[in-house]
Amino acid sequence: MHIGSIIRYYRTKLGIKQYELADDVCSPAHLCKIENNPNEGNDETINLLLDKLGIDLEKELQKEIDLKYTYEEFANNIRFVNINQSQRQYNTLRNNQVFIELMDFHNHYQIMLIPFYIISEQFESLEDQYNLCNKISKSFNKDESILFEIVKAFYYIYKLNYSKAKAILLDTLKKTNAINVSYRGDIDYALALCYYNLNEYEKALNSTIFAYRYYQNEDNFQQVGHCLAILADSYKNLNLNEEAEATYKKLIRTSEMLGNHKLLNKGIYEYGLLQTNKVILEETLTLFDLPLEQNSGDVSTQLESILSKIDLMMKSNIHK
Template identity: 85%
Template sequence: MGSIIRYYRTKLGIKQYELAGDVCSPAHLCKIENNPNEGNDETINLLLEKLGIDLEKELQKESNLKYTYEEFVNNIRFVNIDQAQRQFNTLKNNQVFIELMEFHNHYQIMLIPFYIITEQFKELEDQRNLCNKISKSFNKDESILFEMVKGLYYIHKSNYRKAKIILLDTFKKVNVANVPYRGDMDYALALCYYNLNEYERALNSTIFAYRYYQNEDNFQKIGYCLAVLADSYKNLNLKEEAEITYKKLIRTSEMLGNNKLLNKALYEYGLLQKNKVILEETLTLFDLSLEKNNCDVSIQLELILSKIDLMMKNNINKDKIQKYIQYIKKLSVQIEDRTYYFLALYYEYKIEKPSQVNHFIENKLIPFLEKSDCSSKLIIYYKELADHYESIDLKKSLYYLKKCMHKNNEYSNLAHII
């Protein structure tokens, strides 16, 4: 209560000697305000009474804020973004009181993953700098949490080597059984291994995280783990395990309504299929997903583009592909989004004018994407031009390969970032 007394005394413009009066000495009041163990109940109550503070209301406010903060942390970990945002708004409106409470350092640390999942990147950098400044005031548990969060920060920055070093070092410093948010640590480490092409280690860490998330019914994170598992199996040429895991990912992402994961799972599962019947069934699942999301235009367009790409790679029904292309062009004009129009044109060139597709990529598509907010899509087109020029213009090939590598370091697979 000392912090509460100091807050209201300062707010009301009352000097320490004025409040102390006949209750206690100014020196004793100073100790009460700065040391939670100072002051007996009688003295505290008299000081609160002089300030006009309702003790029950203050205790209830503290209890409510503690509960809100606990829910805020859970919703960050369970990737419930809308709910986390609402709780953040409540906590932000009570920032003064948060600073008086025992969890204030924990709160400052947890704002870093919150800003990552809500894509508030300017706030993220400011918060990271703040936490670095106040890190000397962290207790042991807060320091461990901050190390883990720093690992997540560097994963967000695609600096997987640095993130891996931080996370492994954190594991060495503590009793592994008592690591807070152990599943999150394992999952973060799995992301590092996966993006550093250490797929066997990625599998092991992801399996630990997967079991942890199963025990706490963290279904969104289970879906993310399945994505890493499936991709790791695929990169280790374990086709059967990859297929089984992608099928699990399809079911899980449908249940969660996570359309980014579903789109990825359908596409990757389709690429693995050589059996025409199974491939046609997979393409049908794209249509079912479209029916479920007929109100979300961006999801519709992403699903159709993925389906077109899958059909193109397997030479399936070019007439139907043309219909999809025309549908995307028409819809993108209606919603005034030129990005999807250009991406549809790319596939149109591949079908109707294959000899001109690289000219279109280099002179139309890439310049447009570089100016737009969708520059993360550039990687595949840089790579396509690098491959095209490899045998005819090595200098140009290296130029686009460098751009591809730079962009690849800037962006990561959406299914692998939290």
């Protein structure tokens, strides 16, 4: 954001006309150039305009730095699925919405609101945001356009339209030629979800392995857990039961460490279904009890844990 944008923002906010602010400082035409061109205006003219508006430039520049840092953390926490932290940062950014519209990350912010609304389950806001991004997409630069295509794919995955999401992702890979490494892991993860849900299990394995390595390298453990779930399910559907068992075990350990009880329930349940040894199965069933005893997770997750345990016992002919 340049100084002219700050001047325009506060002039508009205070309801001052251009000719009023320009009076005794410069011509209205020159003020218009200053507000719209970062290279216009000498220091003396700029300082006179700032003084008339009562703007502390140092304070405003610090505010810009702080908001930019907050946004970077917001985007990072979305990718790392830190919902509580991203919600706090979202509240700060939303309270400065008008100011953010002047900043160079404005479009990026608008795009990243889509995955934020998905992971935080704010679905009404999601639809409005998706429609907004479609409307303003012509103003996106190349990097923003690529990001929007990836985010669009996740939107269609949320809608369970895996074929559409897959087509978008494959087209994006062709366009980028795998140059945009910062998004490559997310593309592979999204493709893995598509392939798995379209019953293309071998392709799901390949994409998940790439995404798994990517998330491991950046210590994105929540996404590592989700990758393990896709890997294990794909192995199971390909009748690679030994690989599936080993991966479900890893999923159980990882989700326990993360405190992700939904993934933990899934891992225990699927691992139990593969068990033929009754002793090992009995031990597996006890794993459901720990989160229940600790009263951890929300009520729906606890209920899911109880029902999963009952279902597993019934399918395994264990009567208690």
